Amino acid sequence: MNVKRIGLLAVITIFTFSMIACDGNGANGQNGNVISLDGSNTVYPVAGAISEEFSAATSINTTVGVSGTGGGFQRFCRGEIDITGASRPIRDSELQACAEGGVDYLELPIAYDGITVAVHPDNDWVDEMTVDELKKLWEPAAQGKITHWNQIRDEWPERRIELFGNSTDNGTYDYFTHAIVGEQHSSRGDYTGNVNGNILIQGISNNTNALGFFPFAYYFENQDRVRSIGIALDEDSPAVVPSQDSINDGSYQPLARPMFFYVSTEAAEREEVQQFIEFIAAEGPELIREVGYVDLPQSSYEMVLARFDQRITGTAFTVDGAQVGITVEELLKHAQTDPS
Template identity: 35%
Template sequence: MFKGVLRKGSIVLASTVLAFTLAACGNNGGNNTGNGAAEGGNNTGTEAVKDLSGEIRIDGSSTVFPITQAVAEEFMNINNGVNVTVSEGGTSTGFKKIINGEIDIADASRKVKDEEVADLKAKNEEVVEMPVALDGITVVINKENTWATEMTVEELKMIWQKDSKVKLWSDVRPDWPKEEIKLFGPGTSSGTFEYFTEEINGTKNESTTNYTPSEDDNVLVTGVAGEKNSLGYFGFAYYEENADKLTAVAIKETADAAAVAPSVETIGDGSYKPLSRPIFIYPLKSALAKPHIAEFVKYLNGEEGQALVEEVGYIKLSAEDYKKNLDMVK
């Protein structure tokens, strides 16, 4: 099994698999998973595919990155003629790169946009939308913060909305400390940023600029862990990996609603609202015609890939959802 360490991003679950194909784009920068070397293996849960060779280029969401990286390492271990490079430049960057023909698969923590589909179509290309896991965007505070362990969506909006006037914790609730809030969050090319701003602020991509942004979730973890008065957000998998350093905020949809903390159970059953979401891969339809790429995607959606989804801290989909993905490869 995968022996790597979760380095970036978070996990997202996809609740339904869409059978239609869509367009996508690329991304920049990243991490090379390296080449494995082993023999034999079971790529798709049936028989091993012999003599596979070629390159597979993946870029995009830092949230999906741990999944595709783990799958890449295991896939290369049983297919030593295949080299898979996985990078994490952010969802929007991934879509840009796939549009430009720089990668074969885009990792995404949001759905492809109509304009991205159109850009691909203009190049006689399209992508196949495949949800691969469920994730819950987790709002986190420093371990020394004992006052903000529960917050409403409206309170989060007060802090994160564009042109927010909130500076101190006491600006949110008068009985909270008169201390400046230090904010940490994903950069603007992140699908997590887009999803969070739409669900919390009501308008996607509109946010206060008074925060420290990073596409590297480890930077966000370090920032919140190192500052008592901090607040941040990123994927659930990264919270779970760092639960000894951070506290997850329980979210109340309304002031009268019960506070719900993120967990495998609450994300899986959808009760962690409104920040539970699916995450995706978008392979080029033309790339799936290449045997080594088709087998990689089958491996990711097969029993081995599903086990890796859970191993790196994400919530896997139903067996039927993965079957739909596999049917699209065929």
């Protein structure tokens, strides 16, 4: 019995000491040579893929958290992390928080997402919708009133319409409402909301009368289960369906949106962070396509890299929320000629 007791004590002691003793390098994410990332759920697969290949190539360790765009900015502005991923540009309130926390940032667009509007594959009446029609369906006034397909277009059947979409605490929802309804964070409330795109896909694929929106990557991986519809800016414009090409060349409007990395200027001075950013410009496009998102045109990456090298701080995007229907390249060009 004594031997056993000593054995047990030894195990506990060894466990404790091994945890304390080898506590050298991992101490603080941003002070050691670990690169710490956090932020948007939507950007997470991109951040994860780049981290994976970067760590394999350089043996520099990286960590990626998923606090959401807003949660990521909170941590970023407290100086807790090096880089935060965002599925929308930084907001006024977050600019303030960063100023209070003494954190200055470099804003780097890294990829596109195209919010996809999709229906059930057996739905044979709708191929495309205009922004106005989508607005009529999703605006707050539609709640409880626009409940059947034929209320949007007369020739569509008189069937109930079942709505699915990203839940309201989400950057995807913010952008969708901004682009479609015209006001960020404002929509009808009687739809099935979820952060998990797979749940939305499942909901739509089980219901012939369904319509829903979610990030492009979920459509890209589930093209046999749901059908995307084309979006037209107005009645006279052609409808464009989302694809990696139509999002990349800017013709899928207004639901294509840039995704960002925000890098703190303090972290940008560290060599491994510089390597990480250069790695994104070089290897990023392929990795981004692989995880179902859309890369920027090559020239944009060069501009992003130049922006990083020259340490141009501040946001090139409108200060409060997203600017709809403009490509990253146009914006960066504008920012270069007219630094504000």
